[in-house]
Amino acid sequence: MKNFKLICLLVLAIGVFSCSSDSDGENSDSAALTVNGNPVTLSNVFAQKSERTIAISAIGSNGSSIELLFNKFGDLESVLYDTENGDSYYNYQYFKSNYFTFNIVSLNESTNRVKVTYNGTLYTNENDLNSGSITISGSFDTEYINQTPLITGTxxxxxxxxxxxxxxxxxxxxxxxxxxxxxxxxxxxxxxxxxxxxxxxxxxxxxxxxxxxxxxxxxxxxxxxxxxxxxxxxxxxxxxxxxxxxxxxxxxxxxxxxxxxxxxxxxxxxxxxxxx
Incomplete structure (x- = not known):
């Protein structure tokens, strides 16, 4: 029996979305991140949607990275921040909305575009509110690609x-x-x-x-x-x-x-x- 959530995505498309304006000047992508009060420039933003699940990831200019996973109804599954030194920080696993603020500002499934904001505390141990922590805040406004899972409707x-x-x-x-x-x-x-x-x-x-x-x-x-x-x-x-x-x-x-x-x-x- 598996103890992880099987998303069953097809092989990911090769390539990433960058934080730059579209060629036609419309729907410019943007990404922002602040860690412990210090801004981090993000690039290589990649977003995908598989049925009702959406994932966004990006790379920081200092070598760090961030990943958000949530559903299209605005329910947060996970936030992961990896520092430039390889340390990992996670949102608290239980009653997440009580300990971390996440919002879908807009979701357009016709144009494949999502805008979100987030802020809160991440921990070295996702099950321990007393473990080492950092505070983050930020936003994404980006296009996403659609992926069809190998097993649909889970x-x-x-x-x-x-x-x-x-x-x-x-x-x-x-x-x-x-x-x-x-x-x-x-x-x-x-x-x-x-x-x-x-x-x-x-x-x-x-x-x-x-x-x-x-x-x-x-x-x-x-x-x-x-x-x-x-x-x-x-x-x-x-x-x-x-x-x-x-x-x-x-x-x-x-x-x-x-x-x-x-x-x-x-x-x-x-x-x-x-x-x-």
Whole structure:
């Protein structure tokens, strides 16, 4: 079982976009970055979009580099800054929007153009707010190229209390019993528990004590841990397919009621297509 998000891009196009004006004088590209209050000139900006995921990277004049990964709905997945000395800094992995500010100013999918702004703190350990840190801020206004993934439509979507929710990242236990945790950039987590990767198609009605179920949790900013809710609901496996010698794709739907001492939350319209 994989413990990384499989984006399944085709081979990247050769070449990069530079921070310069287009030949017709319109839609000039721009990129800005400040690290610990010091401006860094960026060049070799490269941006690509694969379905709903967008990635932007650039090289600093001092030999550093920066990479942003997010979805077209404005949910941040990751920020990585590598210094000229080879030190790496990351955004905090959990409840990202609480610890790092990221905004899509505009996205035009007809002209393949995106503009974003960002600022916040990055850490040497993405799981430790007390690790070494730097502060950054900046923006990109650039064209992107479209890439078609080898496996289309992967990801998890649902409505949480009536609001659209798209996962940006997941990890799991790496063993035969599936314990996969999906997060976005907010405080919520959807957990997929399956007895095995080879689970058959069908509908599974679950409670919190079931083996095949979908769980729910919210990040606690005081304890820096997730608080798990009791859940009841329905999980339907619509497809379980081996697509290569090392990749299995499971698709399905779900809905649930999550309950704790403060009340209940409805999770509806859940769909997923995820790789193992």
């Amino acid at each position: 990801g998890l979507f649902c409505k949480i209390a009536g609001q659209d929710w798209y996962e940006t990242d997941f990890w799991d236990n790496g063993f035969s019993n599936v314990d996969r945790k999906f997060i976005s950039d907010d405080d919520k987590m959807i957990v997929m528990n399956l007895t095995e990767e080879t689970i058959g198609t069908g509908t599974y009605t679950f409670t919190n004590n079931s083996s095949n179920k979908i769980g729910f949790a919210k990040f606690n900013t005081t304890t820096k841990e997730y608080d798990f809710y009791q859940t009841t609901g329905t999980l339907t496996i619509t497809s379980n397919t081996i697509v290569s010698s090392f990749i299995r794709i499971i698709e399905g739907t779900f809905s649930l009621t999550a309950t704790n001492s403060s009340g209940s939350i409805q999770v509806t319209n859940g769909t997923f297509k995820t790789n193992f």
